[in-house]
Each structure stands twice: as C-alpha cells, then as structure tokens.
Amino acid sequence: MPVFLQKRFAFLFLFVLASSPGAAQFEHWLNKKHAERYSDMRNFIDHNVNHIDTVTTNESIAKIRSQAARAGDDELLLEADYIHIAMLTSVPGMKPGKVINELNALITKADQQENQQMQIRARVQLAHVYWYFTKNYEKAFELFFDIHKRLAHISGKELPEKAVILTRIGESYYFFANYKSAITFSREALKAEVIFEHLGVHNIAMNTIGLSYIKEGMLDSADFYFQKIIENVKLGDYNVWKGIAQGDLGHTAYLRGNYEKALPLLLSSVNQAKLIGDFEQAAGSMTRISDIYFRQKRFADAAVAMKDAQGLISRTNPPKKSEQLYQVFAKVNAAQGNFDLTNTYLDSANQLHDKLAKEFNSIQMLRASERSKLQEHRATLESIAAEQQIKTLERNILFILIILLIVLALYFYKTYYYQVREKQRRSEDQLKRAEQELNFATQQLEEFTRSISEKNQLVEELTARYGMSANDQAVAELQKITILTDEQWEYFRRLFDKIHVGYLSRLREKLPGLTPAETRFMALAKLNLGYKEMASTLGISVQSVRVIRHRIRKKLNLPEESNLNDVVGSI
Structure with a gap:
C-alpha cells in the first residue's frame, strides 16, 4: 500500500482505536449513543493520540468515569476503559500482554x-495489537472472523467505523496475497x-480492490475502480486521491x-506524491517511467529517471530497495555495454527478490505455525470442554x-399407601355392611320369633276364652299365618346363616342323615323356640315336633339323661 494510504488509513483506524474528548465537552457525552458523540470524539484524536500527555489523558479519563458513574451511563464507562487502553497502545514501549489482558476484560464487560458497538470496537483494537505488536496474525484473523459476523447486525449509522473496519480486514487479506x-x-x-470524516475510506477500499485485480491480472476491472476513485474525489484533503488513482491507471x-x-x-x-510526501509511491511511479524510457530507447531520459527514482527511495522511511529499479539499471547498463554493472544490478535484483520472497514466506510460515498452535490450543480446550461435558453429563x-x-x-409408596387405605376402607365397608346385615338379620329373626310367640298366645287365648278348638276355622286360619313355607324357609335360612355363620353347614357335616324337617327343627331349637312355637312355625302339631326331636336323639344315639339342647349349642 502506498505510504499516503498507510498514513491516511492509520489515522482513520487509530480513531477506531482511540478517541477521547476534552474536559469541557464531557457533559455533552452523557447518555448519548456512540454515533451521536462520534464527531465530537474525533475533534480530540490528534491531541490525545499524536501529542500524548499521559498525565493529562489519565485526568480526563478519571473525569469521564466520574461523570459517567454519577449519571449512570454504563456505555460511557466502557468508553473510558476503551480510551485508557488506546492510550496504552499509543505509548512507546508499551507491554502488549498488559494491553491484551485489559482488552479481554473490556470485551467481557x-x-x-x-453493548454491540463496544463488542466490535474492543475486538478491533485487540486484533490491531495482535497484528502490529505481537505479529500474531492468525489470532488477528480469528478476531476478524468474529468481528465480521457482528458487523452484519449493525448499520453504518449505529457504528460510523463500520466501513473503516471492513476496509482494514480487506487490507489484511491483501497483505497475505488473498486477493x-x-x-x-x-x-x-x-x-x-x-x-x-470518513469519505476517504471508500477510496481506500476501491484502491485495494483495484490493486487486487492487478494481482489477479484483471486490468480492466482494476481500471474501473481506479476511475471511480477519480470520480469520487472531493475538495480538501481527499483531492490527493486524484494523483493516486492516476498513478494506478498509469x-x-x-x-x-x-x-x-x-x-x-x-x-x-509522481508530482502529486511528492507534494504529500509519499515518496514510496513516487519512487514506484518513477521506476516505471524509467523502464518506459528504456523500452522507448530514450536511454538518457531513462538514466535521469533512474537517478530520480533512487533519490526518492532514499527518502522513504525506512528506505525500501526496488527490485524493478535494479532490473531497469541492469537493462540500461546492458544497452550501454556496461556488462559488469549489468551483472551487479541483476545480482542485486535477484538477491532482493529472494530476500522479499523469504520474508513473505517467513510471515506465511509464522501464520501457519500460529494456526497450528491455535488449532492445537482449540483442540485442547475442546478436549477439556468435552471432558467437562462428560462429567457434567454423568453428574446429571x-x-x-x-x-x-x-x-x-x-410413587410406589403412595400407590402402596393408597392400596392399603383402599383395602382398609373396603374391609371397613364390608365389616360395616356385615354388621348392618347382621343387625338386620337379628332384627328379622327376633321379629320372626316374636311374631310366632304373639300368634301362639293369641291362639291359646281364643281357645281358652271362647272354647274354640283347633278344628275351628278362625283358629285354623290363624295357625296358617305362622306356618313357615319353603320360600320363607329359604329367606329364614339366609338370615339364620348371617347370625349363626356356618351352623347349618356344620350340622350337615355332623349329621348328614337329617331330613329337611329335622334340619329346620335344629335351626329353630338354636333360636330357643319352644315346641308350640316350632309347631306353629313348621305347620305341624306339637306331637309331631316331639316325634322329630325323638328321631334326632335316636340318630345321635343320645341317652335319656342327655339334653338335646346341649348338642344344638355345641354344633
């Protein structure tokens, strides 16, 4: 890149890195967007960067912090940190490690x-330190990748430095011949x-595009952008671009x-470059002029142009030898018959070519080495992260x-608890229902026995009072009412089983040969009914009841002195 472009770009890029206001205007910075205070910041660049007074600058930074803290302006606090770091970057003999640490801390904040704009600007400054101070180009490019992604989400109105940053990234790729x-x-x-203030940035970008097209051999495309630079020339300082673009077109x-x-x-x-002090550009153009004169066989003019080019090279800082100029010297001396000088200049041209190629290869190898180290470091970090993820996964x-x-x-405890409770509830319900059924059965049997007793008493009273006999129709009808029919017996049996559970089953097991009448006798005996009550219940005579009792005693082989009621109670 020509010296003028380097100076102009350095000035613009340095503004991206360092901008701090005078104390009198700090109040106007409070609670404003970055773009709103950008122009005011620019007015103080030269004073705070090119004429560094660290004591004064630190005092200004302290005032900015104090006012920002009182106003609750977090973004301005970040700006104070940013300005402090930019000041450190500009101080001769600064330690890159300290600046890198402070920049990483600012990026974290x-x-x-x-804060989108500060996220970008702090990373730009960190890339600047890596590129110019530590020569760690790979880390700078890694930051450029990150910066470029972030630039896609912010406009030039929000970040006035956007075009400057993109131009700087383009220049970085040009430096490594990635055209x-x-x-x-x-x-x-x-x-x-x-x-x-940034009008010249587009000219820098177009110049980079044009120079890249020259390297790619696309001269028409290069001319298109150089011509656009001339069309984009404005009044004032940017008028020098006309000379630069003319040199490119030449x-x-x-x-x-x-x-x-x-x-x-x-x-x-050449004339324009001399006016602005860009002797490297002037030397390059003059070298080409000397070669043109040689090709036109204007050897005297070529010799003058060569000396002028040599003088211009001596004024560059630091002086940069020209391989092309050595070649022109060799050709001119060969045409004049000075073959010794011809060989000397050819040797110098070849040596310079080899030196420049070696330097470029060294930079490429350095970048490749940095890339390898960075990949290894990244692989280590990824391995550690993977191990942590595995541990975290295992822990999770x-x-x-x-x-x-x-x-x-x-769940199982709750399920078991509810099952136990449900079982207990069901048991309680069953017990309650059984108790209710038992009470009901007891009441029914009591009512049954009471009804039989009352009816028997009524029959006896009628017989005694009115002299009625068992053959009388009224007495006969009354006795029919107390007879236990087969259907009633089934109902009676169910009630009996609820009160005396299993009694009839045990009775059939102990006395399997009992007749239905005998079974009913034993059930009624269990209820402590007398012979008359049994006779009324079964619809038979008292004598028949005694006969049934006799048959049962006989089947049980009971002696006369034994009481059948004991047997009834023992079953």
Whole structure:
C-alpha cells in the first residue's frame, strides 16, 4: 500500500482505536449513543493520540468515569476503559500482554452488557495489537472472523467505523496475497454508510480492490475502480486521491504496454506524491517511467529517471530497495555495454527478490505455525470442554437417576399407601355392611320369633276364652299365618346363616342323615323356640315336633339323661 494510504488509513483506524474528548465537552457525552458523540470524539484524536500527555489523558479519563458513574451511563464507562487502553497502545514501549489482558476484560464487560458497538470496537483494537505488536496474525484473523459476523447486525449509522473496519480486514487479506477475500471485504466496505470524516475510506477500499485485480491480472476491472476513485474525489484533503488513482491507471497502462498513455499518468502521480510526501509511491511511479524510457530507447531520459527514482527511495522511511529499479539499471547498463554493472544490478535484483520472497514466506510460515498452535490450543480446550461435558453429563444422569428413584419410591409408596387405605376402607365397608346385615338379620329373626310367640298366645287365648278348638276355622286360619313355607324357609335360612355363620353347614357335616324337617327343627331349637312355637312355625302339631326331636336323639344315639339342647349349642 502506498505510504499516503498507510498514513491516511492509520489515522482513520487509530480513531477506531482511540478517541477521547476534552474536559469541557464531557457533559455533552452523557447518555448519548456512540454515533451521536462520534464527531465530537474525533475533534480530540490528534491531541490525545499524536501529542500524548499521559498525565493529562489519565485526568480526563478519571473525569469521564466520574461523570459517567454519577449519571449512570454504563456505555460511557466502557468508553473510558476503551480510551485508557488506546492510550496504552499509543505509548512507546508499551507491554502488549498488559494491553491484551485489559482488552479481554473490556470485551467481557461489553459482552455482559450486550453493548454491540463496544463488542466490535474492543475486538478491533485487540486484533490491531495482535497484528502490529505481537505479529500474531492468525489470532488477528480469528478476531476478524468474529468481528465480521457482528458487523452484519449493525448499520453504518449505529457504528460510523463500520466501513473503516471492513476496509482494514480487506487490507489484511491483501497483505497475505488473498486477493479474492481482499476484494470481497473491500466491496462490503463500499456498501457501508460513511460520515463526512470518513469519505476517504471508500477510496481506500476501491484502491485495494483495484490493486487486487492487478494481482489477479484483471486490468480492466482494476481500471474501473481506479476511475471511480477519480470520480469520487472531493475538495480538501481527499483531492490527493486524484494523483493516486492516476498513478494506478498509469500502472495498468504500463502493464498493457500502452506507454504513451502511461507516461503522463505516472508523471502526474509522481508530482502529486511528492507534494504529500509519499515518496514510496513516487519512487514506484518513477521506476516505471524509467523502464518506459528504456523500452522507448530514450536511454538518457531513462538514466535521469533512474537517478530520480533512487533519490526518492532514499527518502522513504525506512528506505525500501526496488527490485524493478535494479532490473531497469541492469537493462540500461546492458544497452550501454556496461556488462559488469549489468551483472551487479541483476545480482542485486535477484538477491532482493529472494530476500522479499523469504520474508513473505517467513510471515506465511509464522501464520501457519500460529494456526497450528491455535488449532492445537482449540483442540485442547475442546478436549477439556468435552471432558467437562462428560462429567457434567454423568453428574446429571446420576442426579436424574436419583430423582427418578426418589420419584419411583414415592410413587410406589403412595400407590402402596393408597392400596392399603383402599383395602382398609373396603374391609371397613364390608365389616360395616356385615354388621348392618347382621343387625338386620337379628332384627328379622327376633321379629320372626316374636311374631310366632304373639300368634301362639293369641291362639291359646281364643281357645281358652271362647272354647274354640283347633278344628275351628278362625283358629285354623290363624295357625296358617305362622306356618313357615319353603320360600320363607329359604329367606329364614339366609338370615339364620348371617347370625349363626356356618351352623347349618356344620350340622350337615355332623349329621348328614337329617331330613329337611329335622334340619329346620335344629335351626329353630338354636333360636330357643319352644315346641308350640316350632309347631306353629313348621305347620305341624306339637306331637309331631316331639316325634322329630325323638328321631334326632335316636340318630345321635343320645341317652335319656342327655339334653338335646346341649348338642344344638355345641354344633
């Protein structure tokens, strides 16, 4: 890149890195967006960066922090940290490690506060430190990747430095001969809005695109962008771009062999470059002029141009030898018959070529080494992260299993608890129903026996009072009412079984040969009914009841002195 472009770009890029206001205007900075105070910041760049007074700058930073803290302006507090770091970056002999640590701390704060513009600007400054101070190009490119992603979510109005940053990324790719990427990022810079102070940024981007097209051998495309620079020339400082663009157009004409067109453009470029002190650009154009004179066999003019080019090179800082100039010296001396000098200059040209190639290869190898170390470091971090993830996963799985076991235990306990409670409730309900049924059966049997007793008493009273006999119709009808029919017996048996559970079953097991009448006798005897009550219940005579009792005693082989009621009670 020509010296003028480096100076102009350095000035613009340095503003991206360092901007701090005078104390008198700090109040106007409070609670404003970055873009709103950007122009005011720019007015103090030269004083705070190019004429560094660390004591004064630190005092200004302290005032900014104090006012920002009182106003609750978190973004301005970040700006104070940013300015402090930019000051450290500009101090001769600064320690890159300290600046890198402070920048990482600022990036962390910006990320925590989700301050988009500071997230980008702090990373840009960190890339600047890696690139220029530690020569760690790979880390700088890694930051460029991150910055580029973030730039997609912010406009040039919100971040006035957007075009400057994209142009810087394009320049970085040009430095490493990645011309396609240089063109891509520089084109993005052309799409970004710029404020008045940054009008030259688009010219830098177009110049990078044009130079990249020259390297790619696409001269027409290069001319298109160089011509656009001339069309974009404005009044004031940016007028110098006309000379730069003319030099570039002269270069492409020279490469085409159109020397008549190239000469006036290159001469104009030399004059303009001298005016702005860009002696490297002037030397390059003058070298091409000397080669054109040689090709036109204007050897005297070529010799003068060579000396002028040599003088311009001596004024560059630091002086940069020109491989092409050595080649022109060799050709001119060969044409004049000075073969010793010809060989000397050719040797110098070859040596310079090998030196430049070696330097570039060293930078490429350094970047490759940094990339390898970075990949190894990243792989180590990924391995550690993977191990941590595995441990975390194992811990989470164990935790989940414990929780699952607790949940299952609670579930089974709750299920068992509810089952026990349900079983208990059912048992209680069954017991309650059994008790109710038992009470009901008892009441029914009591009512049954009471009814029989009352009816028997009524029969006896009628017989005694009115002299009625058992053959009388009224007495006969009354006795029929107390007879226990087969259907009633079934109902009676169910009630009896509820009160005297299993009695009839045990009776059939002990006395399997009992007749139905005998079974009913034993049931009524269990209820302590007398012979008359049994006779009324069974619809037979008292004598018949005695006969049944006799048959039962006989089947049981009971002696006369034994009481049948004992047998009834023992079953």
